[in-house]
Amino acid sequence: MRHLLTTETLDRAAIESLLDSADEFLDVLHRPIPKVPALRGKTVATLFFEPSTRTRMSFEKAAKALSADTMSFSPSTSSLKKGESLKDTVLTIHAMGVDCMVVRHEATGAAWRVAEWVDVPVINGGDGAHQHPTQALLDCLTIRQRFGGLDGLRIAIVGDVRHSRVARSDVFAMATLGAEITLIAPPTLLPLDTTGWPVGTSCNLDDVLTEFDVVYLLRVQAERGGASVFPSNAEYRERFGMTRERMSRLKPDTVVLHPGPMIRGIEIDAAVADDPRCLVLGQVTNGVAVRMSALYHLMGGVPVE
């Protein structure tokens, strides 16, 4: 593995190997000294051209737990404001001497372009509505911890699938691990074309609610236009929100996941968000372990093609 850009091209062995290592890193994170020297002397640059708290902090925590140094970049205070191009920004930071770049950008494919420009591993930290592979890996890890594996599990991905890089990453990773996936959203929030996706679709959550082992809720992405295609937040909650009432109708061992940030009262009720069957905080902890695993796999040895 040279870069981590998408879950579409990861085979089962690659995903399982990343998750297996993440399990060990989770143990490391629970030790009195939650730090190992594996990446001592390496520098990880986090280049987030879009706002982010959890993903950036998660990568920084992961890098530091592996003893790597971190450098971060935020567009609001950078020379981008002065008109510098993405390529020049990337090459400048690369020339300072970094060993890995984590890139988040609003443009689809941005991380691939960066990977063409530099000779260090690149991790896609989210490109537009396209891919966010470490999120999918942490979701798979969370589900695997709960059920032992994803084979045969029925997973619903509910909400703004059209604008969601999380959904696009999860669909391929979860399907590769053997899960059966249904996308559930208003027609205006389903992808225009799901040809080639290993999924079923539905526009009525209540019809199929009781079939699933995992319900994965997505945030309505107002910043990508998600909120403009249904009448009101109240109506969205009424038809697609995980309300306390819907929660009570799920199978007893069904769990609820959400990539965060949660908007309580729209896609998830506050009571559901605080329910023990909602695994959101576990997802966050697993995120650090999965990112340690990704950094270790990309930098902890000589790359094998």
Add this chain to the structure above:
Amino acid sequence: MTRVMDDADVARALRRIAHEILERNKGGSDLVIVGIHTRGVPLAERLAGEIADIEGAPIPSGKLDIGLYRDDLDSRPTVSLGPTEIPVDIDKRTVVLVDDVLYTGRTIRAALDALADLGRPAVVQLAVLVDRGHRQLPIRADYVGKNIPTSLGEHVSVRLRSVDADEGVFIDAAHIGGDA
């Protein structure tokens, strides 16, 4: 490939080392036997079993993966990680590290760093089934099953019934460069 120890030799060596550990430490209290991934782990379990037989009381044994503490991560493919599980707190206890082959000493250096991140043992000792020489660091074993003089080009492998098809210690001249 030459067999230099057979399964009976391995069993006798482990039994002797068990007695030596008890003699040196004046009994089995405070002992924790910790195997280094991979072949050290079953060896540690067997050693703990031998000691428990002699003492008539169970001896805790654990496993240590040193992959994240290696000093040569930049010169080899990414190694997959094994579990690190030590069932008791190692603070103020006597930890006996167990590995199959002592060679350059770099694995043991890494294991000492890994242990230090888990706690502060009162004493750390080292037991190995084979010492093949060619140390690159000032490290020695407290308990040795067999000293086997080797050349750098030879490859020493330990096979154990619990993880391999057969059991014994083998020297193979075909490998060039050896193995850490």
